[in-house]
Amino acid sequence: MSIDANKAVVGRYFHELWNEKRGDVLPEIAREPVTFNFPSGQAHRPPDLTTWYETAQVAFPDVHFELNLQIAEGDLVAVHWSYVATNTGPFLGRPATGKTVTDTGVTIFRIEGGLIEEMWMVQDSLGLMRQLGVITT
């Protein structure tokens, strides 16, 4: 697959799956179970993309991503993103807070045969946990 095709798959991941809430496109853009590489501080560690998406639809159903930077080479696509979301359902075993949160981070995707195979992510988990009131220190 070309670099442009890989970028297009990642574009669909953010715009169609997350922003337009089209769970039906998941099999067209990812091969489950996608391998996740979470940093140690990440609180929410779902086993696969389907679970992640379904959890987010309950906890943060209005989540909306903006793509700030997109850099692709070989089989990798790196995206610097931001999102805004409102916590209107249970998350991390805690009831909904009703709070609107923002977060920013970078995800690097490995694409194989037009499908997302692996993801490495880092995000501002400290800021997120503070906004949700999980961490008060």
Add this chain to the structure above:
Amino acid sequence: MSNSPAANNAIAIHFFDSVWNKGDFGVLESLISPDADDHSTVGGQPKTERGSASFRGIVSMFRAGMPDIRLTIDDEVFAGDKVVHRWHLVGTDTGGLMGMPPSGKELRFSGTTIVRMQDGRIVERWANVDELGLLQQLGVVPPPPGH
């Protein structure tokens, strides 16, 4: 004159290796533009600062706290004028970090750095770091729920 993406990556590798692994701060002057924008998130708050001072401050703090600190670049993605590095840092906390007394522990944390290069110098930097993971290892904040 703009460099090739591969040449930009080579400069970025030299820069981060010099600063983090060798403590060579001379490259902060030679390879960061004085009017560079430095974007990071500290204490859960995003911020943007001008020039090399913020990055110098971060590296100085970590090298004082962990004199044996070692940066390893795990992935490199470069295209156009941008270079992405996924990295991890490992070091022994013998000097104390984040206002905590030295723990003597080996700490490990990861992140990504994106730089925009112009004429062989860094003109913009975006740092995204697992700050929460580091604070949890230091015992500053409790482990996440469910752990």
